[in-house]
Amino acid sequence: MRGAARAIGWEFRWRHRLWLIALAAYVIVFFAIKLLILGPGHPIRMNPPNGLAGFIIAPVSWTFFYFVAVFSYGLSGDLAARESIFPARMFTLPVTTRALAGWPMLYGTAAAASLWIATAILVRWPGGVDVYVPWVWPALLTAAYLAWTQALMWMPYGLPGARVVIAALWLMVVDVIVLLALNSKAREPVMAAICAPQIPVAYLVAWYAVARARRGDVPDWR
Secondary structure, eight states: HHHHHHHHHHHHHHHHHHHHHHHHHHHHHHHHHIIIIITSSSOOTTTOOHHHHHHHHHHHHHHHHHHHHHHTTTTTSTTTSSOOOOOOOGGGHHHHHHHHHHHHHHHHHHHHHHHHHHHHHHHHHTOSSSOOOOOOHHHHHHHHHHHHHHHHHHSSSSSHHHHHHHHHHHHHHHHHHHHHHHHTOHHHHHHHHHHHTHHHHHHHHHHHHHHHTTTOOOOOOO
């Protein structure tokens, strides 16, 4: 089990190390300029966003969607195919299906949540930010969003292209639920209670999806 965890983690880290290095370099340069040239008296404004906010929002958004693509294996799979895009080469590994589905999801959700936590820290220092930036529920939401993407991408489907349609519709449902809660001014514990349970549910769906794919079970709805 530990060997599988190390191997899967090493593959993610090694294949995508250049993007991570570039992101770290960008953050260091950005905050060096902000602190040493502009000074800490220039806060990041989100409402409406100023130029400094744009330099944070854009790379963080790109990185999150890059994480979604990487940890769901979307960069190496055929999204329009009926078969699962989970790498077939991994089905021969001497590990349980729980581990095959669990380790990529653990790494992915941890990366997504860490990205938000890092962003929340960075916008607060130095100079602060003009709006309240919550810590917990957005981290849980990004993790849940990535977990659902993994589960729905790894599922075999009975029609070509069904994967993209079903994933888009379900993620839209998740977004609508969160937006309705925000519109009703739900407090942070309520938002966390909405987002957190989705992660284990998504894992169960992913486990089922990988199990079907591992035994070659591809439905035909035609």
